[in-house]
Amino acid sequence: MRAIDLETQVLAAVERIRKGEKTENDLIECKRAWPSNNKARQLAGSLNRAAGDAVIYVIGIDEKDGSIHDTSDTDILDWWSQIVGQFDQVPAEMVRHIDVPISNESVVGIAFSSDRAPYVVKTGSPKPSLEIPIREGTGTRTARRDEVLRMLAPAIRVPAATVLESNFSAVHYPPLASAENAANDYRREESVHAFGTADFFVEHDGRDLVTLPTHAMDGIIEVGDLSFTLNVTPDWFQSETKAPRKEYIDRQREAVLISGPGVVPLRVDVEGLLLSHRKLLETTNSVTVRLHLGILHTSKPLVIEMELNTNPREHQLPEDLNRWSVRGK
Template sequence: MNSRQIESWALRIIDCVKSGQPNEDFLVELKRDWIAPEAKAARRIAGHANAARGENILWLIGVDEKQGVIGVNAADLASWYPTVESFFNELAPRMIPLNIPVDRKTVVALLFETDRAPFLVKNPAYGSQGGGAVELEVPWRENTSIRTAQRSDIIRLLTPLELLPEVEILDSTLTATIEGRNSVGNHIPDELRLSLELYVVPKNSNQIVIPFHRCQVWFEIPGIPTAISDCVQLYPAKSTYGLGGMRTQAGCLTIESTLHEIIIGGPGRISLEAATRRPALPNELKNCNVRISVNLLQAGASRPVVLTTTLPYPKES
């Protein structure tokens, strides 16, 4: 990953923080300042890198999830990281630092390459009185906490690396309908309907299959229970063109779908549709925002691609 890609990734995360969206990307860690002591930082980096299973991870120093951009002294990295690195056993993740100016402050982005996992850290108390007999640990990140890796975690590290595709949201629409019937008499449910246009880039030449039953969409509205979609569909995007009459054709030659899954053979654009029962909102919430979370779990994968966006609650139609 080059400097421009690292900066773009970091700025997308910072924009989410500024807009009040919680960061749910398990590959990203936000820190308002340099972690001390350095042994704690080494353990946290190692746990994050081990759980990432080959994916790059990004740390943003100088960003607080609640307060936004705080900024840090970028020069402190020169003395901080060598000490952190000294607590690793034999090998630490390769780090690429990048200083990013944001709102007249400096955020330090640290990209760690994790393809050489597992990473072990030293027990700083080993050898001292009461320090115990454990010299080395394989840390593991679970949600936002760090624990010692279990046997099942080690087994996951020994399996082939799981490279998730890159998925970008190009366009999004949220609509609401009131229960009734359409012009031909078919029943229309009372629902929220989400439409997304996505661009998918596989990380390797392997074919990707995403079964619809492994996809979920959450509709989060402040003050009411979260609604989960039980109806998600993916299909190749279509394009309309032509002179003297419009024609529609498949928008991508590398993607096809069935009634039950989408099959991705290369980069291309796809459409996602999901629906859930429309909640009854009190008047004070009619102008609220809806936070959308999308999980796409491909066949054979143990973790999903996670997408998030925020859309205004739609007017009923």
């Protein structure tokens, strides 16, 4: 992990804490003080859950109120030697540590590699003397056999993704004027609908094939105080290009196959809309979209979050209630 990547994630974690948002997850921990050596089990549990991704510790911040605390009285190498001693055979690897300035203060950011899982720790008891821990929620427990087997399987890394463009539309279809028109139209009753597209660039190095199954794609859209489920599918097509060309993104009905960098386009439909939501759709200037794209052979999804803002200039059709869009920089 590059120093700039570690610093960026630490700053993002601090910002979320100070906004009152949830910060800790399977891959990041915030600590007010240096963890004691009996916390090696907790670190090992996070590493065993990470499946190849880096685990990050932010030392010197109170996760409850965001206050910064001085931790300079402890030498990081002395602390690390005590933690390493709690591992059996293969210890965790601290791949990078940096001081990250926060206004006139600073915190310590540490990145740990998880690519040698499973990590085993000493229990301090004769029976059993060793344990393979795994993180679950905010706690740590002993890993089950199936979880240990998944640790031993080749890790498929979740590729980084950048939103290029996303557009959503909300429309109102009035009741049909005549029975004759109704017979020739799929719309029988007055209704509201919302749908959209999302194009994102996948930064994949091509070492492993990444498969995004269609049945594991979903998401939510937040419109005002309400949330609606999203039906997400690949925007697949059959290329009509006659000349052969190397394609790293194979879009199919059943899945998206990623073997290198490229653009993945998706179609999205909003579910659960009622006529009573018409005013909400019409007056909401900003919506938040979260897409969860499951990856074959790993429990970690590719998560894409974006905020779309209304664009009045794009309201061109009589049935348009609102249109929201976002474009990457």
